[in-house]
Amino acid sequence: MTLLEYVIVGVMFLLGIMAVEVRNLFYSVIFLSALSILAAFVFVLMRAPDVAMAEAAIGSGLLTAILLFTLKRVEGGKNE
Amino acid sequence: MSYFGYGLISVGVVFYFLGALGILRMPDVWNRLQAGTKATTIGSFSTILGVGLIRPEWFLKTLVLVILIALTNPVGSSAIARAAYVAKTKVYPGTTVDQIGSLSSGDDER
């Protein structure tokens, strides 16, 4: 159980750094979505099932969709 | 009854392993998608039904879950495959048949 927690925390740290640092904006949104799913899992481990349901539905569904729609409107963003 | 459930869970684990192996070994996007989707659909079916057989009071809920997975999983994989085709992903050179290209060569832009 504790090994699982350490692995999840490590992966969350890596995903956060990747989401902030990666050049391609599309990859950035996808890493943010994966981070949200892992955060929902952490909420389940913290015995907060209500918050986990809201986070899983919003972080993986609505937030990703809204960010991708924005990205498509600004034509890929042209980062540098 | 519960031994049968454990047997179903073991079958599901084997299918999950085969799916992961297929994702690692297959050459391009569509082959990997096919391996992953087919194997994990059967794996999820037998795992969830096995849990429902071990705890008989949950059996109806697991049946609903199986029906939902049967409805959504093929649709999702077909959407991913079509998106990969539209985005002109690289195709494995051994591929010989391109049915979408021969069917809708003109109106690809919709």
Next chain:
Amino acid sequence: MKKLLALIISLALFIFLFQLVMETPSKLLSERVSSRYVQKNVLSSGEAEETSANLVTSVVLSYRGLDTLGEVTVLFAAATGVAFFMKNVKERLNFLFSSFIVQTGARVVSPLLVTLGIYIFIHGHLTPGGGFQGGTTIAITTLLLYVAGGLVERKRTVFRTLEGLSGSVYVLIGLMGLAVGGAFLYNFLPLGKIGELFSSGIVPVIYVLIGIKVGSELSNLVLHTTGGDNS
């Protein structure tokens, strides 16, 4: 150079917050603010705040009911802002992968998803879930129908009407509590026993209203974000 400076600043912030959290003592259960909501028995049917089985629902709708009204209003303000900024954006987003299979699948799955959302917010005071989660599920159904080829383009006035209606009824129930019991959002319905569907007074009613409001609000927000003719 600038990245190095940002790294130093964020590391300093991290160390500062770490010290702050380390020195905060962890409280016992009896010293918490929420201990009154926690220590309750299934068999008793006591005060108004003690009869919903989900403690989070009890805190959201009994202890902070007025706050929840304010938060739903903030969501409404955000949706209005999105509609204002996207007003002149004419072109719609097109999805090349909205094939026949996806459309049929969306048509089959969407009633099941709406049913799931309604189940979640009706049982919000008994099981995990509630108005916010159910509303989000309904908004995701709207998103699915949009991605599958614009099947919900005509439903905008329905969403707008539902959203305004549920918000008005929320305020109306609060005012009825003010008239009956002398406090805004006073729990004036019969309370019942913990664990049954018709228990804990006005809490399930308000949670259903919040579910409808959040669902239509987020659906409107998604439809505004995708642009097109907002009318």
Next chain:
Amino acid sequence: MNLYTFTSLLLIAIGVYGLLSQRHLFKMLVSLSVLELGVNILLVSIGYSKDGVAPILTPPEQIINPVDPLPQALVLTAIVIGVGTTALMSAIIVKIYKRTGTLDLSSNRGEDE
């Protein structure tokens, strides 16, 4: 101080680092989302105790040692409002792109000086 509080502090630091170092508006939006996620996990982890149970009453017995439900209720509404504010920010970003043609903050610095 448990592991989840540590995680949340790491995420907050990553978000602040992204806000300070990135010069692209969309990346700043993503950084702000990471920061918001960290703050949510921090709030829930304050109420977490190691041997607590989920704050849902199940019919047979009384609840013995639950985790604190107050931060959970706070975070529940904060998440739903967070998606509204993120959508508002992305709408403003689209408007800025339509007006100026770029989202890079370092390229149009000369206009407002």
